[in-house]
Amino acid sequence: MDCIFCKIIAGEIPSTKVYEDETCLAFRDIHPQAPVHILLIPKQHIPSLREITPENAPIAAHLLAVIPQIAQAEGLDNGFRVISNVGEDAAQTVKHLHFHILGGKKMGEQMA
Ligand code: 5GP
Ligand code: ZN
DSSP, X not given: OOOHHHHHHHTSSOOOEEEEOSSEEEEEOSSOSSSEEEEEEESXXXXXXXXOOTTTHHHHHHHHHHHHHHHHXXXXXXXXXXXXXXXXXXXXXXXXXXXXXXXXXOOOSOOO
């Protein structure tokens, strides 16, 4: 499948990994928009949050459960922001579900 993040999971494209288990992978964004900018993705190819169903929701729940561990490991004790872009209007560029974990600076109130 022609998916950049599936290729990162397969090791075909290099990445700077910060966390991995059998369900998910987290790595540093190639174009960081904050001092800490991590992408957290499921190993199963799910295009976006729009494709989350009762059947695969445990995968999404697992991703959420991992976020505090990553935030703590990155020293984001003062807070962080989690974003998941879905589709055209949100400017989603990679069609593999991902959470952006952003932190390490005081962010603006504007979200869109
Ligand atoms: P989106 O706009 O789809 O929410 O975010 C996709 C993110 O993936 C962008 O922040 C972009 O910088 C990042 N990205 C795209 N290609 C690569 C890559 O090959 N490696 C890494 N580490 N990040 C990537
Ligand atoms: Zn994929």
